Amino acid sequence: MGSNSLYGPLDPAPDAGYVDAPPRMGFFTDTSVCIGCKACEVACKEWNAIPDDGFNLLGQSYDNTGGLSANTWRHVAFIEQPVVPSLTDALAAAGTQFLGMPLSDLPGRVTEAPRTDFRWLMMSNVCKHCTHAGCLDVCPTGSLFRTEFGTVVVQEDICNGCGYCIAACPYGVIDRREDDGRAWKCTLCYDRIGDGLTPACAQACPTQSIQFGELDELRTRAAERVDALHEAGVESARLYGHSEDDGVGGDGAFFLLLDEPEVYGLPPDPIVTTRDLPDMWKRAGIAALAMAASVAVSFLGRRG
């Protein structure tokens, strides 16, 4: 285990012990061209034979699967952002005086700057395949493992349903299926990419919003895309999960967003839950030593 095994920049497959590992593979999901068709959700379920998530009208715009779960490994979020008049205009229209009260609404519905156009944001979310995967770190059975492509996969036949991984995921991705109790999530189509195939979701995506490939190349492509969008006047374009220096050592599946991460239901500053593990063990070790010492001292004292 290297010094960065739990935190910081790292190439995870060699770190996990793979000799001559292939390049790290991942997803770049460009939400600026997502049309919300949900072909990714359906293709994922078809290939992986996942049960449906129930027939419930949720009223969250056109999202009726609600979020990533044991039965939804790709999930398209829909965010409706109404025109936002400038605060002064809004107050003038309302005929009220600004009392300095913060507005309470969902993230992204209100902004500090006025927004002149209605926006309907769509984003296909997926497991991030973190460089430092909390789920994998805490799995007691070895059901979760790092593949040679640097991705994180559950072996359902080993999973004992303990659920530690669920609490350990900083994104709330991995989930237990109610009827069988085991944990399930995106495998980045481990059973396809080993045969040179594209994962089902990326294969089905009509607009190349979901791109699959070598992570290094995807990062370059994503940086160019952000520049192009900025040049075209889309200043809100930004990347999420691309940086090796973030709290999970960078995501294997990263995103181009058009608003703050919170707007899409993503944590703004995710940190691998096992980051402080060495520190905790160190402290626990010191505490244990101190305890042992005090016990020893107490025995010594008695004797004395």
Add this chain to the structure above:
Amino acid sequence: MAEAHPVGFQWVVEAKNRGAKVIHVDPRFSRTSALAHTHVPVRAGADIAFLGGIVNYILENEKDFREYVLAYTNASMIVSEDFQDTEDLDGLFSGFDPSTNTYDQSSWMYAGHEKHGQEHGESHVQRETAAGQQHESHGAPLPGDVPRDPTLQDPRCVYQILRRHYRRYTPEVVERLCGVPQAAFLEVCEAWTANSGRERTTALVYSVGWTQHSVGVQYIRTGAIIQLLLGNMGRPGGGVLALRGHASIQGSTDIPTLFNLLPGYLPMPHHEQHETFQQWIDAIRHPGQKGFWANAEAYAVSLLKAYFGDAATAENDWGYGWLPRLTGDHGTYRQALDMIDGKIKGYFLLGQNPAVGSAHGRAQRLGMANLDWLVVRDLYMIESATFWKNGPEVATGEITPETCRTEVFLFPAASHAEKEGTFTQTQRILQWREQAVEPPGDAHSELWFFYHLGKRIRARLAASTLPRDKGIQNLTWEYGDDEPSSEKVLQEINGYDLSTGDLLSTFNQMKPDGTTSGGCWIYTGVFADGVNQAARRKPGREQSWVAPEWGWAWPANRRTLYNRASADPDGNPWSSRKAYVWWDPAAGEWTGHDVPDFEKTKPPSYRPPEGATGVEAISGDDAFIMQGDGKGWLFAPAGLIDGPMPTHYEPAESMVRNPLYGQQANPTRKVYDRSDNPTNPSPPEQHTEVFPYVFSTSRLTEHHTAGGMSRQLAYLSELQPEMFVEVSPALAAERGLDHLGWAHIVTARAAIEARVLVTERLTPLRIEGRIVHQLWLPYHWGSEGLVTGDSANDLIGITLDPNVLIQESKVGTCDIQPGRRPVGPALLSFVEDYRRRAGLVPGHHTPIVTTHSAEDADGEQ
């Protein structure tokens, strides 16, 4: 487009990434709007006002591509002195006959040719038989020699008539009528015109909901006028393209599933108009007319030879007498009403679910419940097979399962992946599909079903001596053993030289002497050289950018029709950037990236000799070779039932009085004025406040049309699990509707319920100084499947476009109230009460002619 055609929309996204500006004009903010630079909300049913405004913008600012317009359109042609415009007659054109509500079109004709115009009474028959659909492959008949004024100054030339007609369609009027702010409207005008001309072209792409209006054909016409004025027809990157609602809808008009056409747009014979073979042929080719249609006899004889083989001889007029005859309107809506009236006893439904998917669902279901037998072929048990036991009318007591007389036979059908054959898409490209898997259980292809049905019927009739059975007895019916061969069928469609047995390579080889056969002349060549050309799959990167070796396009593998217009009158490309097909003087022929849509060796300078007809009469600069005058029509002197130029009429149901003319709605629209098909009142009628809102319906990405192929699948059903209605926050406040609560929507036909989605994606519009609320409904739900719900099409009445008999199903008026609708018989009295309040009582008839003079006359009575 992103909503209903997500796969095709990838090209819009790609164009956007390359710098294209995307503007989306739609009543509601959809997935398409989400990706567009600009969304322009517009009132449903006001498209001619919007597009007419663009025509006015082009003409008043002289933004037209003048050289193109002069050379290739009928702008300079002089129209009859007898012609009077809607501007003169308060919304009617000259020639209107209030007894039939159709036009004597002779005054619309070019000067000096009035006698060539459609005659009185003819127009009425053409409306009954949707005769306009024949013009999909060629224009209406016309004389070749027409007086012209190339200076475009003559007040009676088409250009000036067009200017006067659209002069009032100003940005102010567009704002008042469509609810589109002038700045947004001008942004569209500027973008469209700036992207057209020598160096650039613009494509007009629409989804077929655009056609579903009482003026549907005229919507498309207005788009075509703009494209002609801007020089966007017959050129790469231009055109008017329909995104079809299903795979191969283009194919099902080429080889029609329509009552009024035979393959290749030959008209189905009418018992009065086409009594003899010669009358039928002359009605198609119009002796004396110029153009390729003059060869119609060869196409018609080849078709009859394909049908009847050796039994078709010159002596028996190639078996013309065995073809069925039209006696009037046998359109799908007429048929539903005829079923209610007991005139139709048996019916076949193939991959169609009218109980959910057709307008006026109640009429559809009551009609089907009054048949002796009904055959349904579908992938699943759909509503049109179970209406008799769990349709809405069972709950209201109108249908009793125990006594419903209809015997329903459900045959399981093979899906597209379970059979081979072709799809024909919007660019007329035929693409061959291989069979991927065997169909499950007893499921079979349509081809198998009809082949064996035909064999059994022929066996039953083999000994018949009745003259009416001769046609069936003489059909050629050999397509293989148990599983008929799709390739054999495609070969029969392609056609043979019967003297050699070779497959034909082009329809020019067809002869009127019975030595050739061909099931659809425009498809001849799909088996050129004995090869299934539709099965070609050469990747785009391995061939030219026109990709002629991917599939096969009719006619003659031509990818862009009328591509002679991509070169200037002298035969040179308009610009090197847009070079496509051009004249090579050294070689003495037309050449380029596509198959030239012109006689290969006819030079641009060719002028026909005096008195020439047929192909010989086509001049070297007549780019629109299938038109009777060789020109693109800004003004249609014949062929359209409802007028030579598109005119803004309000939808059949509107709460707005037509701001432009006294004539409220399309005066020639096809109405079925009967008590089971009431129309909500519109001005100048009273009681419009009973149905104060506009509604529109369309599709969601997650479901397919009437839901037969999507509501049976869990992975799609979970994505849109319930029927809902979208309303703006303002309308929700006005009617007390809660997000995710229930609401019911009411028209004179029905009341349905839906869950409410309150969303800013719908915006109230200001029309004529008042706020107009629009609400939107998907139409995918019915009583079968994993997810069920009320059907939006139950709300819609039957009012049709006069040219092609398509229903007005994209706009209507309604009421919306919070809570669920009544159930059982109470539902009927609930809707009845609305009708009573709206004045739709026995004896009420919706007025058709509403010009101010007609109103005054009414007042005097």
